[in-house]
Amino acid sequence: MKIINLGENNTIINQYMAEIRDKDYQQNRLLFRNNITRIGELEAYELSKTLDYTEREVQTPLGVSKINVPTDKIVLATIFRAGLPFHGGFLNIFDHAGNGFVSAFREYTDEDKTQVGIHIEYLATPEIEDKTLIIADPMLATGGSMELGYKAFLSKGTPKRIHVACVIATPEGIEHISSVFPEDKTTIWCAAIDPGMNEHKYIVPGFGDAGDLCYGDKL
Template sequence: MRTHAVSHPLVDHKLTQLRRVETPSNTFRDLTRELVSLLGYEASSSLPTEDAQIETPVTQMVGTRLAGPKPLVVPILRAGLGMLDGMTAMIPTAEVGFLGMARDEETLDIVTYAERLPDDLTGRHVFVLDPMLATGGTLVEAIRFLERAGAAKITCICLLAAPEGIKRLEDEVGDRDIELFVAAIDQKLNEKAYIVPGLGDAGDRLYGLAE
């Protein structure tokens, strides 16, 4: 497993605005979309390509296009939906699937309550979207689910990660071809398994429930 904390002035600026407690949900959604586009640009650098013969207004040439099979973007419901537009803006030809996973706030166990994916993911590059890598339980379960379906490569994109979550990923899936792209690695988890300093509950802030 390879972890990439994307360092860029625009990423740092937008993340700081995202963290602010006074940022309203409409601005939070816009910033999330912009941040995911920046992270997605970095995360998609390993997509396979092939030559493409084209004609410009001046002459013919050999350009480059994405090779098949199409990448698959999988937001984890519900908060991952707020990241979807930013990722599909970067890869408009990608297909989209969905995983519904939630953390039980008392036991911290991960419950899968919905799934909508292609039947066979053989050879597919899958991008998993989840705003917060806290305990790591959700991403571990999502990765296992996608590997069982045959995914060839899995790239996870998160806005924030805690060291505890990264360690769990490394311990449980670290020997596989997994990449993790984040805007920042924060200090720790608190007693409620929230990331510190974090940005609060991403789902609530995306959809106005925290206001």
């Protein structure tokens, strides 16, 4: 399984990461969402380099141009609600992709809020058989939501290639994905790998709850 951490290189992604981690900057939801979207766009651009391409002839007003274009049939999937702006960034780049959506929410199962259960309630997706599946979700913490989302999408076919895209990952999340996703055709993309999680299963130092920072507190 390939793991690509774009934050290891000096690029503008690091500026966006510094801003979304900043607790003062986070007060502006619009700016926070915009940076999540921009990180999605840049990850999508890097991911596009791994697709299959073929030469195509394009008729211009003055002649014919030969251009290599991607041949992959892409399904771009995300997990409600935190994944929406990140998904939007990918969709800005892969604008011809099919789109899949699944709801997966965490719910603490003990009074100390240290044990987390994941629930799936909604699925809407095109067929993914033999397509390139990109699952875009900002936080790869335990990997539980990503696993259940992936299994829900598998009800609509078996993809030929899988890309797990996030903003921040943890070693635990990466290890979990490595144990449940097909190793020979899965790539994990991220902008940072943080050391781990606290007792409530939030990534540390992370940046907090992505859904709340994008859209406001929930009950």
